[in-house]
Amino acid sequence: MHVDSLSARAAALVRLFAAGAIAALCALPAGANEVMKWNDTAVKATGTGGQNAIQQSRTIAMVQGAVHDALNAIKPRYAAYYFEGSAAAGASPDAAIAAATRTVLVAVIPSFGSPAQRTDALAFVEEAYRTSMAGLAEGSAKANGLAVGQAAGEAMLALRKDDGATRGAPYTPVNAPGRWRPTPNPDPPNPPIKDPKVAPGLAASALPGWGNVTPFTLLSASQYWLPGPPALTSAQYARDFNEVKAVGGQVSTVRTAEQAEIARFWFEGPPSWYRVARAASEARGLDAWDSARVLAGVSLAMADGYIAGFKIRYVYDLWRPVTAIREAAEDGNDATVADPTWNSLQNTPPVSDYPSTQSIFSGAAAVVLASFLGSDQVAFTISSGPPFANIKRSFTSLSQAARESADSRVYAGIHFRSACEDGLVLGRKIGQRVAISYLQPLRPT
Numbered sequence: 018m019h020v021d022s023l024s025a026r027a028a029a030l031v032r033l034f035a036a037g038a039i040a041a042l043c044a045l046p047a048g049a050n051e052v053m054k055w056n057d058t059a060v061k062a063t064g065t066g067g068q069n070a071i072q073q074s075r076t077i078a079m080v081q082g083a084v085h086d087a088l089n090a091i092k093p094r095y096a097a098y099y100f101e102g103s104a105a106a107g108a109s110p111d112a113a114i115a116a117a118t119r120t121v122l123v124a125v126i127p128s129f130g131s132p133a134q135r136t137d138a139l140a141f142v143e144e145a146y147r148t149s150m151a152g153l154a155e156g157s158a159k160a161n162g163l164a165v166g167q168a169a170g171e172a173m174l175a176l177r178k179d180d181g182a183t184r185g186a187p188y189t190p191v192n193a194p195g196r197w198r199p200t201p202n203p204d205p206p207n208p209p210i211k212d213p214k215v216a217p218g219l220a221a222s223a224l225p226g227w228g229n230v231t232p233f234t235l236l237s238a239s240q241y242w243l244p245g246p247p248a249l250t251s252a253q254y255a256r257d258f259n260e261v262k263a264v265g266g267q268v269s270t271v272r273t274a275e276q277a278e279i280a281r282f283w284f285e286g287p288p289s290w291y292r293v294a295r296a297a298s299e300a301r302g303l304d305a306w307d308s309a310r311v312l313a314g315v316s317l318a319m320a321d322g323y324i325a326g327f328k329i330r331y332v333y334d335l336w337r338p339v340t341a342i343r344e345a346a347e348d349g350n351d352a353t354v355a356d357p358t359w360n361s362l363q364n365t366p367p368v369s370d371y372p373s374t375q376s377i378f379s380g381a382a383a384v385v386l387a388s389f390l391g392s393d394q395v396a397f398t399i400s401s402g403p404p405f406a407n408i409k410r411s412f413t414s415l416s417q418a419a420r421e422s423a424d425s426r427v428y429a430g431i432h433f434r435s436a437c438e439d440g441l442v443l444g445r446k447i448g449q450r451v452a453i454s455y456l457q458p459l460r461p462t
Contacts, residue, residue: 067130
């Protein structure tokens with residue numbers, strides 16, 4: 018899809034997005050290469066296109082896998098994820114990065130979101146692409162780079178064509194103690210929701226078929242299983258219950274100001290970890306090939322974290338804290354006390370509690386980054402994105418960031434502790450598999 022084929026509305030949006038797209042790219046660190054810039058563009062485009070965090074994780078994994086393979090077709094340095102073609106001599110890496118990203122995005126964006134969102138997202142991608150192409154000299158280097166980037170993108174699209182991402186699955190909530198059912202948002206919603214029909218929450222369960230999506234790196238979505246949440250009558254469940262009730266409520270006398278900030282900082286989801294990966298890459302001065310490997314590994318692991326997490330959560334089907342606390346009189350545990358008026362600090366996502374996919378993809382991303390960068394001890398500072406933008410936090414290690422990300426869900430009142438702890442365990446296993454088995458350095462010939 019080219020700019021001249023967009024509707025009049027989209028063409029107007031192109032002009033409006035031009036300054037914003039350039040400003041967004043210029044806002045990246047001075048050392049950011051084209052891999053990092055296009056990752057930022059892809060994250061913004063998928064969000065603009067109405068993809069939720071789960072769908073977005075798949076799209077970004079496809080983009081970064083294609084970018085990695087396109088660069089390694091130009092100069093082989095790491096094992097390909099999938100595409101093993103070769104580029105003509107002298108092919109432009111920057112052209113290949115742009116073409117691989119655009120090829121994937123313009124094909125995937127139309128599958129999600131509303132018509133208006135899709136139009137806006139495609140306009141954003143096309144303007145970023147036009148700006149990128151304007152900075153490259155015409156000639157065989159550019160043409161050959163575009164050709165190999167497009168080939169890598171098309172290979173990825175063919176690989177993922179029938180992966181199940183657009184297929185649903187039946188799910189009917191069960192109104193019984195311990196079982197998930199639609200959850201209310203706090204009043205007022207946090208973060209705010211403009212649509213009065215959506216603001217109360219109580220949405221149907223999201224993407225119950227996502228656990229059936231073909232994984233990117235796992236042998237199957239159930240390759241690494243979890244023991245399940247504590248029994249409702251157990252002491253562990255009571256500890257989890259009372260912790261989140263105390264620290265995660267809309268009104269809390271024990272939650273600190275920093276804990277509330279942590280809940281806001283990590284609310285964004287996967288884009289936080291793309292930002293971590295870019296910051297860590299920039300801090301280490303990585304070139305395009307190494308940055309592409311880092312972002313591909315992180316993205317593949319996080320996408321599989323969602324797939325594995327959704328496979329497990331629709332088996333255990335555990336209620337969320339807001340339901341559990343309001344209906345504690347029915348849980349059979351003498352150490353829990355019901356509070357029918359309790360609200361969580363933040364809006365509860367419309368899926369069951371166990372395991373926390375936030376914790377899964379955080380654990381996975383941290384392990385991949387530590388492996389590919391050669392150390393867990395990476396110091397970095399990043400700012401949060403929407404809906405709680407521009408909160409700055411600093412970290413001395415990747416595992417510290419993963420731990421804080423998992424903790425944030427308890428502080429927000431939307432996950433029990435066991436869901437977060439077990440989620441980290443699963444995420445680390447997924448990350449270890451990616452780090453050991455994928456995108457490995459090629460031996461010198």
